[in-house]
Amino acid sequence: MEADLLVVGAGIFGLATAYHYLRENPGKSVLIVDRMGDVGQGATAKSAAAFRANLFTSQTNRLLAGSSVDFFLHVQEKEGHDLGIMKVGYLVLRSREQFERVSEVAKMLEKMGTVRIYRREELMEKLKMNYDFSGDEEAELLNIMNVDYGIFGFKCGYMDADKLAYYYRDRIREMGGDFQFNTKVERVIVEPEVKLGIPREPRAWQKVKFSGIETNKGVLKAKNLVLAAGGWSHLLLDPLGIDCISKPKKRQIFTVRPRTEEQRALLYNPNFNEEGVLPFTILPTEHYIRADKRDGTLWFALSDEMRPYSTDDEPEESFYYDNIYPIVVKYFPQLEGARVDNMWAGLYMINSVDHNPVVFRRANMVVATGDSGSGIMKGDAIGRISAALVQGKKEAELFGGEKIPTDRLEVVGRSLEPENFVF
Amino acid sequence: MEADLLVVGAGIFGLATAYHYLRENPGKSVLIVDRMGDVGQGATAKSAAAFRANLFTSQTNRLLAGSSVDFFLHVQEKEGHDLGIMKVGYLVLRSREQFERVSEVAKMLEKMGTVRIYRREELMEKLKMNYDFSGDEEAELLNIMNVDYGIFGFKCGYMDADKLAYYYRDRIREMGGDFQFNTKVERVIVEPEVKLGIPREPRAWQKVKFSGIETNKGVLKAKNLVLAAGGWSHLLLDPLGIDCISKPKKRQIFTVRPRTEEQRALLYNPNFNEEGVLPFTILPTEHYIRADKRDGTLWFALSDEMRPYSTDDEPEESFYYDNIYPIVVKYFPQLEGARVDNMWAGLYMINSVDHNPVVFRRANMVVATGDSGSGIMKGDAIGRISAALVQGKKEAELFGGEKIPTDRLEVVGRSLEPENFVF
Structure with a gap:
């Protein structure tokens, strides 16, 4: 056959x-x-x-993602098949220096009405976190950057894979x-x-x-x-x-179950979207946080650049305590003590060019x-x-x-x- | 230290x-x-x-090679250090279809005076080989193309590595x-x-x-x-x-020692350069031939595209008899019976992009x-x-x-x- x-x-x-x-x-x-x-x-x-x-600097990526996301929304909203789409938005937190590198595209996207650019003062009313690390020696050691801007993408969120x-x-x-x-x-x-x-x-x-x-x-x-x-x-x-021209690196996701009122308030943030959860948030250190409404968990991950190219896909709990917790707890002190509830790893295929x-x-x-x-x-x-x-x-x-x-x-x-x- | x-x-x-x-x-x-x-x-x-x-379509490659070759010529001609430079020229033989793909650059280089473009009729007076394979079923099976053009590069040749x-x-x-x-x-x-x-x-x-x-x-x-x-x-x-973004493939060189008058005449061709040897010649099948004046040998090689990416660098004699001899002997029947005298292999690092x-x-x-x-x-x-x-x-x-x-x-x-x- x-x-x-x-x-x-x-x-x-x-x-x-x-x-x-x-x-x-x-x-x-x-x-x-x-x-x-x-x-x-x-x-x-x-x-x-x-x-x-839309949140891409590559026009090709915007085209590919735009078409796909429109199709997924069509399937869920018009065809009536639940894909678990949660339009929670993306919140890309940037330092001044980082923002300048993408500001041209960000401003173009804002004109098109697909993103909104927040300055620090506006963000502070919506999201309780540390924005300024001046004089914080530990933060400097951790290469933590200030949060000066937030780029919020509307047609963004997560779905059920x-x-x-x-x-x-x-x-x-x-x-x-x-x-x-x-x-x-x-x-x-x-x-x-x-x-x-x-x-x-x-x-x-x-x-x-x-x-x-x-x-x-x-x-x-x-x-x-x-x-x-x-x-x-x-x-x-x-x-x-x-x-x-693509090679794999391990990428790990760690979930944390909120234990305190403050941790729950971080997850169930009502200020950004109709779902009433924290948007998919990217820190200036490139750590990302996903508030899973159904599970009631916070997901944390980081694409560590120096990770070897290899097909090893075993999650390592130490990666959370070494590389994720110390950073996110600086930005969100309310996460103090947040321990790993679940974790998994997959292979990401990276095209460096x-x-x-x-x-x-x-x-x-x-x-x-x-x-x-x-x-x-x-x-x-x-x-x-x-x-x-x-x-x-x-x-x-x-x-x-x-x-x-x-x-x-x-x-x-x-x-x-x-x-x-x-x- | x-x-x-x-x-x-x-x-x-x-x-x-x-x-x-x-x-x-x-x-x-x-x-x-x-x-x-x-x-x-x-x-x-x-x-x-x-x-x-100059024989590159990439301007960057022309810049890098131009600077380097000028330096090598300077070292040999001005500094007086023998680098074994033999300005025998490059002769890139192309079918009509192949020529059209690079003709824009080739014509630009001809205007700059660094290459000369030969048509088949002119080549036939200078180099004894088969130019036309119409009706040759074996040639068709071997994916052999006609020789319609020759691009001859002047500031080209080989040196002593x-x-x-x-x-x-x-x-x-x-x-x-x-x-x-x-x-x-x-x-x-x-x-x-x-x-x-x-x-x-x-x-x-x-x-x-x-x-x-x-x-x-x-x-x-x-x-x-x-x-x-x-x-x-x-x-x-x-x-x-x-x-x-580069990966290695094995590349092999096979040398042949001329045994007949006709084979010697192929090597010691007086029609292209002052050295009186065949230029560094690239066939339409991408096989290349180098006439080594000092050794009196002909070198043959082919970058086989489907070769695995690997660090294996052992030469295989069968590669000559499988993939080189059947082709070159179609273009140059005077090579009939030419056997491997010496061979070696190295790793070539290929950037496909x-x-x-x-x-x-x-x-x-x-x-x-x-x-x-x-x-x-x-x-x-x-x-x-x-x-x-x-x-x-x-x-x-x-x-x-x-x-x-x-x-x-x-x-x-x-x-x-x-x-x-x-x-």
């Missing part, structure tokens, strides 16, 4: 690709393979599932798509387009195709292949000599990767681009009708606006 | 960096460490040591620089700028410095570090979470890598940029006086003209 399309990875990129491919090609056979037991159980489940439609993954899974199944779970992909099979029956094929002068994959459960063949393997992509691509996603085609294989940390919120658009690439199209149509060239996220000759809103 | 500058790698990038740093900072202590027994014994020695001053490396080595020693050979670097040591004596330093919030290296012969400390480790760079950088070199600074460490395959011919300019970066300069002065911003080859926010003359 040879599938029309074989997708490696049932995360958000793989799911959206299969979904859009099937919508455009009803009746084609699509098989999605994943090493976990269900969809979206890797980095997708382990992310904060946050979204921001599981619900989103299940939405795609169920639609894919309705259209006849198939899943094979608990299947680990060992390698991509390369074959010459024209087999000669000589030793050591394919030779360097032969045109090749990627005819399938070898898994722990045997060989699976396909006419077209999509590699959406997240943090494991480079392990499948390096043996093929294909560079996806511009922090935009990476999507390209080689022979009959499409690779969609990179950009973890803001992948879910662009996932639907990435799926549209990948699906168009599988079909050999020059353009993909985004939700809302805007067109984007399918080679926009190509590695070779890449020249994309760098993303400076990286959290 | 803490050196002012510690350079990892005594290849062309490391040597040029140490040389220019010492010229600008006489009296500073410089130590160059290499795993081999002398300078330039890695990829530098194993390359074809070819150079082309050893002599160049020894030139830098001896100047570095004259200026007091030191070498430590047979030393394998295990890892770069990261330390907090301000040590607190707490467990698990450096924490994520601490500013760090790279204080030295751990080697198989102990720890070496330095105020500044330059990583010029070629194909091994990513192995030292991945644990630091630093991306050099734009095929320009990669040079950047993080804290007190400068990384210089990427761009193997045309590294030697840009090596001197890379050394000037790295040395300027070590000193925290915003600009480096190239040979001839032109200035270049030291962040031009930075990874983050990279936006360089892609190089389409990749052989």
